[in-house]
Amino acid sequence: MGLLTLEEIKKNKIFDTFIEMADRNFKTLGYKEHGRRHAEHTAKVTSQILSALSFSPEEVEIGKIAGYLHDIGNAFSKRFHEEQGAVFVLRNFVKMGYVDEGIRIAKIIGQHEKRDKVPQDPVLAAVIFGDKSDVSRNRVRKKDFKKFDEHDRVNYACTDTKILISNKSKEISLYLTVDTNIATAFEYFQIFLSRFKFLKMAAETLFLKFSLFINEGKIL
Template sequence: MVKNPRAPVAQIVEGMEDTRPQQPEAAAQPSDKTLPVKVDELARDPEVQAYIEAANANLGVIGFTEHGTRHANLVSRIARNVLRRLDYDPHLQELAAIAGYLHDMGNAISRYDHALTGALLAREILLRYEVAPADIALVMGAIGSHGDDSQRLGEAVHPVSAALILADKSDVHRSRVRASDPSQFDAHDRVNWAVESSFLRVDPEEKAITLELTIDTSISQVMDYFEIFLPRMIMCRRAAELLGCQFHIQINGVELL
């Protein structure tokens, strides 16, 4: 058992801060118009359904975890809840829910640059529903900034973007694993399979956002989680900071960050 796991993890995170791009001085502002479409209607849209189904199928072929309607629904709900708990305007909450539902559609085209292609697909769909340009810009910015490829981490650029990153990167759970035979698990499968529960807790009074995980350490060690997901946790930390909060990780009741 690690006697003091907090310090090494915190030091690793601090050591990577120098690579962080500078935040812009101003971010896009939402429109003052009522949204002509809500996330529930978008979830029933045949085009949206086709893109999400294709994206999930494509990622399954190349060995990625589940990225279908389960993931889309969960990320949508969590993104909305992050802004709701922090008392953001209901209009921004709905935009976060929309961005959360649509964020992975770009995988229908390719995993590479899927955040950018997904933002463009979302633009065409929201234009069809006559969503205001300012609102489309916010959704596109959120989707386009959520990627975590090896070249550069996505960076939260406004509250909708921050909520999407936190919601997306906190979805670690055994229900995402596609393989039924543990002998076929890769490193991501093993870590996801080890996570028995995952909850993103938002405490507005303490200005804290905490990812609470329960991990079966007989399947995967705690440090395996950080080895796989540390870049995503750095993204979450920066996203929480944009929302005026501190980001924490609690695993099996122990705060590690």
């Protein structure tokens, strides 16, 4: 079998069907967007990081696939979605004849929310960046500003997200553009503190220093 690619995986409709199902579940619960847009964002950033760090094309594709499928378990339930997603993906990959790739991707999916420990796999670390960097206005579903909780508000306040990797200074920087009329940089930092700590650990796994900029000002 040749190189397994995300494009190949997308041909099997079962994955997109379950990603859509996961997003529908979240919509019913009033949670932010977790559908194909979030899957594409995660795959794109994962690929950007691994390519910039000169990982092999095989590793980049594994990262893209794991990034794309990381939240598929939400089709079953939010709680334990990592484990449920891992089992679902492994089963389907085995059925398709991709046993080794299935095991590797299932492991990454199963660990993508483990905020209490430094990720061991650099591809997992890149997926964590793809996933946790996705804070944006587009993900908030509520239309009525008065009904926003503080998470909706800080997500809505973020109008642009950018990741830059410098191989020279061994740095990975997350740039957020935040509308401070909606949420202050401090509120933003407060709400997402555990997320930023997680990103710092993921950066360590990639042998990079993590920097955070809000409206061009260096926060971390």
